Amino acid sequence: MDAPKGMFLFKSTPLGREYSKSVLKSKFSLALSLSVILFIVLNWIANLALAIGSISLLNAYFLIRADKESSIPLVVNLNHPFMDTASTSGSEVMVKFADKWIDPGVNRLKLAKDSLGCWIVHTMDKDLSVLSIWVTNLKESILNKQLVIINQAISLNNAINDSNHEFDDARERESQESTLLERNWLPEEELDVQGPISRIFSSDNE
Numbered sequence: 001m002d003a004p005k006g007m008f009l010f011k012s013t014p015l016g017r018e019y020s021k022s023v024l025k026s027k028f029s030l031a032l033s034l035s036v037i038l039f040i041v042l043n044w045i046a047n048l049a050l051a052i053g054s055i056s057l058l059n060a061y062f063l064i065r066a067d068k069e070s071s072i073p074l075v076v077n078l079n080h081p082f083m084d085t086a087s088t089s090g091s092e093v094m095v096k097f098a099d100k101w102i103d104p105g106v107n108r109l110k111l112a113k114d115s116l117g118c119w120i121v122h123t124m125d126k127d128l129s130v131l132s133i134w135v136t137n138l139k140e141s142i143l144n145k146q147l148v149i150i151n152q153a154i155s156l157n158n159a160i161n162d163s164n165h166e167f168d169d170a171r172e173r174e175s176q177e178s179t180l181l182e183r184n185w186l187p188e189e190e191l192d193v194q195g196p197i198s199r200i201f202s203s204d205n206e
Contacts, residue, residue: 004101007075007094010149013082019149020070027066068138072146073097074153081156091160093153097121097132104131106158108151111143119143 003009010016076082077092094101095109109131110122119134136143 001071001073001096003075004094007077007092007101008083010072010074010076010082010153011070013076013080014084015082016070016072019072020066023070024063024066027063027069069142069145072149074146074150075101076153076157079160080153081160082153091157093157095132095150097134097136099135102132104150104154106154108154109147111140111147121147 001009003012011020073096075094075096077090078085079089079091080093081091093104095104096102105123105125108124110124110128111134112120112122114120119136121131121134123129123131134143138146
């Protein structure tokens with residue numbers, strides 16, 4: 001699963017790495033318990049080599065399952081809160097449930113199953129629109145866990161972008177106020193009209 005240019009897979013984000021560790025830890029605990037039982041039984045009824053081989057296969061299976069469970073089909077850009085960096089512009093989120101990366105929009109997503117048994121991802125708008133099919137063989141419980149994280153990513157994405165819009169609106173209002181002051185006063189008095197938002201941008205450019 002490759003990320004689009006300028007985007008980062010969820011697994012490569014700080015939150016994604018923590019989630020992967022958590023999933024791996026839970027799978028390892030289960031694998032360890034089963035390995036002990038399997039070793040005792042096979043070593044008693046068969047031989048040591050068979051016991052060790054079976055345990056190795058069991059551990060490999062759980063490692064693969066842990067990797068699939070933590071591979072959430074989600075990418076974010078550098079400005080998204082999942083990246084733990086200061087947002088400097090618009091935040092972005094994309095998902096890949098089928099064959100391509102798509103923008104999920106601003107609404108939360110919901111999982112359903114159609115009459116053929118295929119997983120369908122709906123957008124929770126007024127029409128409950130279909131966003132995509134979800135091509136996967138994971139269990140419903142795991143898919144719902146992944147969807148919780150995807151919905152969280154969408155909510156945080158909306159929060160950051162709404163904040164940026166408010167910031168841009170404030171900057172535009174201040175620009176209009178500054179223009180008005182310049183038109184009325186600057187020909188007579190050379191005033192330095194610079195509000196708080198302008199000072200932020202000025203300090204960034206210095």
